[in-house]
Amino acid sequence: MIAVATGVTPSKVELSVLTPPALQRIAFQAAAILMGFALPTIAAMMMDDRLLNGVSVWDKPLKFEVSLTVHLLTIGFLSRALDAARTASRLVRIVYVTSAVSAIGEVAYIVLQAARGRQSHFNFDTPLESIMYGMMGVGATALVVCAFIIGLGILKSRKPGIGEGFKEGAAWGLMLGAVATFITAGVMSSGLLAGAGHWVGGVHSDAQGLPLTGWSTTGGDLRVAHFFATHLMQTLPLAGYCADRWLPGQARPVVWIVAAFIVMVVVATFVQAAEGQPLHL
Amino acid sequence: MSWNILFGLASDLALAGWVAVVFLPRRAWLNQLIRIGAVGVLSVLYSSLVFVYFFRVKGGGFDSLAAVRTLFESDPVLVAGWIHYLAFDLFIGVWIAERLDGVGLSRFLQAPILAATFMFGPLGLLLALAAGLIPARDARNDSISKRHA
Numbered sequence: 001m002i003a004v005a006t007g008v009t010p011s012k013v014e015l016s017v018l019t020p021p022a023l024q025r026i027a028f029q030a031a032a033i034l035m036g037f038a039l040p041t042i043a044a045m046m047m048d049d050r051l052l053n054g055v056s057v058w059d060k061p062l063k064f065e066v067s068l069t070v071h072l073l074t075i076g077f078l079s080r081a082l083d084a085a086r087t088a089s090r091l092v093r094i095v096y097v098t099s100a101v102s103a104i105g106e107v108a109y110i111v112l113q114a115a116r117g118r119q120s121h122f123n124f125d126t127p128l129e130s131i132m133y134g135m136m137g138v139g140a141t142a143l144v145v146c147a148f149i150i151g152l153g154i155l156k157s158r159k160p161g162i163g164e165g166f167k168e169g170a171a172w173g174l175m176l177g178a179v180a181t182f183i184t185a186g187v188m189s190s191g192l193l194a195g196a197g198h199w200v201g202g203v204h205s206d207a208q209g210l211p212l213t214g215w216s217t218t219g220g221d222l223r224v225a226h227f228f229a230t231h232l233m234q235t236l237p238l239a240g241y242c243a244d245r246w247l248p249g250q251a252r253p254v255v256w257i258v259a260a261f262i263v264m265v266v267v268a269t270f271v272q273a274a275e276g277q278p279l280h281l
Numbered sequence: 282m283s284w285n286i287l288f289g290l291a292s293d294l295a296l297a298g299w300v301a302v303v304f305l306p307r308r309a310w311l312n313q314l315i316r317i318g319a320v321g322v323l324s325v326l327y328s329s330l331v332f333v334y335f336f337r338v339k340g341g342g343f344d345s346l347a348a349v350r351t352l353f354e355s356d357p358v359l360v361a362g363w364i365h366y367l368a369f370d371l372f373i374g375v376w377i378a379e380r381l382d383g384v385g386l387s388r389f390l391q392a393p394i395l396a397a398t399f400m401f402g403p404l405g406l407l408l409a410l411a412a413g414l415i416p417a418r419d420a421r422n423d424s425i426s427k428r429h430a
Contacts, residue, residue, distance in 0.1 A: 022385075029386055029415045033394065036411030040404070101389045108393055 023087060023096045027076030030100035031069045037107055038065040041114075050117045054207030055214060057114045064110050067230075068103040071143065074233055075099060075150055078170045082150075083157040092153060099146040102139040109136060121189070122197050137189060144178045144185075147233060151175035165251025169240020172259055173233050180229030180266050188222040193274055198222040201276035210279070220273035228266045235262060284356040288363060291326060294319055295367035302374050303395050307382055316375050323368035330361035370402045377409040385417035 045058035052060070075096070079087070086092050109132055113120040121136065123129040151174025154167060187193060194200040202219015215221045236259055243254035269279060298319040305311060334357040335341070341352035353359045374395055381391045394412065398405025 025385065025415055025417070026387065026390075029384070029412045030390060032411040032414050033390070033408050036408040039407070097387050097389055100387070101393075104390065104393050108397070 021079070021087070023079035023082070023092065024076040026093075026096045026100055027072040027079070030103055031072040031076065033104055034065045034069045034072070034107055037111055038062060038069075041065060041111065044115075052114075052117070052119065054205035055209075057117055059206065059214070060120070061107065061111045061114045064107050068107060068143075070234070071147075071230075072100065072103055074237075075147060075174070078150065078154065078174065078237060081154045081157060081159060081162050081167050081170045083159040086153045086157055092150070095146045095149050098142055102142045102146075106136055106139050106143075122191075140185065141182070144182050147174045148178035151178065163241065163244030163251065165240030165243035165247075165255055166237060167240070168252055168255045169236040169238070169243075169258075172255060173236030173240075176236070176259060176263065177230055177232035180232060180263065181226065184222065184226040184229045184266065184270060187270075188226060193222070194220075194276075198226075200273055202278065215279055217278050219278060220276040221278065222270070222273045224273055224279050225266050225270035228262060228269060232259070232262055232266075284360045287326070288360050291323060291360070291364045291367055294322060295371050298371045299374060299395070299399050302371075302378050303392055303399075307378065312375050312379060316372060320368050320372045320375075323364050323371070327361050327364045327368060330357050330364070334358050334361070366402070370398060373402065373406060374398050377406065380413055381409060383417065384413055384415065386412055 041058050041061050045056050045062065048056060048058060050057045079096070082092065110120045113123070113129075118125075118129070121133060123133055151171045154174070155171035157167070159167075188198050191197070197204065198221055199216055200220030200222065202216045202221075206214035208217055209215050209221075210217060213223070213227070215224055236255055239258040240251055240255045243251035247254055272279065298315045301311060301315060334355060335352075338352050338355045338358060340348060341355070341358070342348035343352075353362060377395060377398060378391065381394070390412070394405050394408045396405070397408055
């Protein structure tokens with residue numbers, strides 16, 4: 001078996017985006033499927049006059065298609081930091097397939113509910129919709145746990161040619177991002193702060209929300225902290241990569257400073273939302 | 282014969298084909314069996330219905346929405362139209378399965394795409410075309426690097 005052969009793959013092969021290595025391919029194929037959903041979603045948004053929370057019913061599917069595509073591209077790209085033993089491992093493959101299946105499952109159900117003009121999250125109207133909302137929770141949790149496992153795998157990997165900053169950023173970005181997402185999204189879905197939904201006070205509508213994100217401008221919105229928490233998964237690897245290039249030798253402290261800063265932002269926006277205030281400095 | 286019975290039989294046959302495509306191990310002979318067997322039977326059914334009933338419908342045709350609506354007011358032509366869906370969707374389903382096997386897409390990811398094709402034909406086809414944009418290289422390449430290592 002080849003599990004012992006560490007880092008023998010020629011780097012030229014690895015850098016080709018269109019003929020990617022196995023794990024990356026799983027993630028990229030799933031991302032392509034989500035983009036396949038996005039095309040008719042955009043067209044539907046232009047034709048459909050039905051609204052949910054004051055915005056097009058297709059607003060939410062598009063957000064999830066885009067954000068989960070970003071997630072899949074992220075774990076696909078970061079799979080390059082896994083060494084050969086972990087790339088070949090069955091567990092890691094299962095983790096990638098699970099991420100892909102969960103992402104597609106989430107989007108498929110969100111699209112179905114949008115087409116029916118109904119809520120997907122926080123919908124307890126019928127027994128089936130309650131079960132499906134629970135299933136979405138399982139899928140979302142799976143995505144987060146998988147991201148954590150990939151991060152841990154990268155942390156333990158010894159792969160030549162991978163910069164210290166990129167490795168640390170990728171590993172801690174995925175792990176911290178997973179934990180922070182689990183906490184922020186977990187509080188959001190538990191309804192502990194203000195009942196079901198991501199709003200804390202204010203107008204329960206996306207119509208007056210901030211552009212693009214729809215975050216509340218009248219009350220607290222737990223999606224803000226969720227956003228910064230989850231995007232640790234992109235910001236830290238990027239920070240590490242930049243540090244490798246421009247501050248070699250100090251990559252590790254750079255990653256940690258950026259991590260500490262973003263975690264502070266997550267905490268601050270979370271507290272702000274919990275107190276019922278819209279996003280402000 | 283009641284058209285409802287024919288509708289039910291044709292749907293059951295197509296469903297059996299879909300269950301095989303989604304759940305059974307992929308075998309070349311099985312793909313052929315579905316394509317030639319199931320799709321073949323559906324095609325014969327469709328053709329014979331069209332032979333016998335299509336031109337009986339006064340004012341029926343493909344040239345306007347009203348003409349198509351008139352066509353489907355005839356039960357046997359409506360059943361034929363339904364069988365047309367079943368046959369073409371199933372054929373495309375087998376094609377999608379073979380193509381996604383070719384690009385090395387996990388069966389777990391193929392399942393939702395095939396389900397979408399079963400329910401809403403072109404939606405599943407769109408997703409399959411999107412997935413097919415990321416080609417397989419490593420299935421072969423990985424085994425080569427394995428042998429070298």
